[in-house]
Amino acid sequence: xxxxxxxxxxxxxxxxxxxxxxxxxxxxxxxxxxxxxxxxxxxxxxxxxxxxxxxxxxxxxxxxxxxxxxxxxxxxxxxxxxxxxxxxx
Amino acid sequence: xxxxxxxxxxxxxxxxxxxxxxxxxxxxxxxxxxxxxxxxxxxxxxxxxxxxxxxxxxxxxxxxxxxxxxxxxxxxxxxxxxxxxxxxx
Numbered sequence: 605x606x607x608x609x610x611x612x613x614x615x616x617x618x619x620x621x622x623x624x625x626x627x628x629x630x631x632x633x634x635x636x637x638x639x640x641x642x643x644x645x646x647x648x649x650x651x652x653x654x655x656x657x658x659x660x661x662x663x664x665x666x667x668x669x670x671x672x673x674x675x676x677x678x679x680x681x682x683x684x685x686x687x688x689x690x691x692x693x
Numbered sequence: 694x695x696x697x698x699x700x701x702x703x704x705x706x707x708x709x710x711x712x713x714x715x716x717x718x719x720x721x722x723x724x725x726x727x728x729x730x731x732x733x734x735x736x737x738x739x740x741x742x743x744x745x746x747x748x749x750x751x752x753x754x755x756x757x758x759x760x761x762x763x764x765x766x767x768x769x770x771x772x773x774x775x776x777x778x779x780x781x782x
Contacts, residue, residue, distance in 0.1 A: 610745040617738030625731035637726045642714035649706030656699040 615668045622675035635683045643680045650676055704757045711764035724772045732769045739765055 629635050650672045657665030718724050739761045746754030 607748045614738050614741035614745050617734050617741060621731050621734035621738055625728040628728040634726045637723045639714040639717040642710050645706050645710035649703050649710055652703035652706060656703050659696045
């Protein structure tokens with residue numbers, strides 16, 4: 605049996621899990637309980653995973669991380685914006 | 694040159710990124726801006742990644758996902774607890 609399917613389901617879950625988070629954050633414009641160091645470090649890590657996938661020509665890693673970045677770059681942007689706006693008040 | 698180091702740095706970043714999130718959530722006991730479907734789906738995905746790693750005997754996948762689960766299981770628990778307590782009010 606080919607167990608690769610388990611990896612594809614796992615990757616689909618950990619990737620698309622972030623879609624409801626992005627929708628919630630965009631809708632509510634409230635990210636107070638999300639950690640700034642978390643989103644910055646996580647998004648940087650996703651970018652490094654993408655670079656790793658490109659070096660290794662590993663297409664599942666490339667595709668999953670491009671998708672994840674599409675969710676986490678805007679979340680990170682919203683969190684940085686919220687943090688800066690609070691510091692300015 | 695061995696590019697595996699890029700993967701290890703990427704995995705370390707995406708894994709340990711979650712530590713400040715766990716600390717913040719435990720300290721503030723506020724997870725309102727974190728999405729319930731996100732944490733449940735993400736944690737389920739991490740568990741599947743762990744199963745995949747065990748099947749493939751891929752030790753970096755096993756180690757990174759055990760660590761991630763150590764951060765995300767308590768975050769998920771706190772989020773479910775918060776959601777249930779709000780529904781009871």
